[in-house]
Amino acid sequence: MILDKGSKIHFALLLVVALVFVWSAINPSDYLDWLAEVSPGVIIIIIVIVTYNKFRFTTLSYFIIALLSILTFIGGHYTYSEVPLFNWIKDEFDLKRNNYDRFGHFLKGLLAIVIREVLLRNTQLVKGAWLFGISTSIVLSIAALYEIVEWLSTKISKGGKVSKDFLGMQGDKWDAQWDMLLAFVGSILALAIFSKLHDKMLNKSGKV
Structure with missing residues (x-):
């Protein structure tokens, strides 16, 4: 099978992700917390691979x-509150918490x-305020859903160490x-900064 330039880049990205995943699975801080943290990423990667030929993203x-x-994967390996680089930043700048989760x-x-x-490829939405507003709203809803899942994890496990590591509040209510x-x-800035580049890629590929 002959890969085009885009496919080679996508394969390289997948290889890097796979290598980091393998590294993260080697002696993580806690295997249950690791599983909880990496599961969303693994599920998304699997979906992307399965749908690659039917729906190829830019x-x-x-x-x-x-x-x-x-x-x-990095957060799952160390737990989000103990990532070394951000522990160093915390100590160096006398911060109250490890901000890797933030x-x-x-x-x-x-x-x-x-x-x-x-949305552009599967709905009648066009570039403009509605697309911007709906995209940011979906990101916000995903973020809210994630917080609900974190909260439920503490209720189900009755506040055990794994659920506290997964929740990662670090004392901030x-x-x-x-x-x-x-x-x-982040979603507002992402759209403001990358939308034009994204449009060029979409136009070049003929996807929109």
């Missing part, structure tokens, strides 16, 4: 999916580009609100 969308998957939720705003592509806000702000 390289920008695949890059975003790969990046977000890698972030979840960083991750902010970057989850990049999903707005992936959602934008799905407004953690869920911060996470949702950062995802929302």
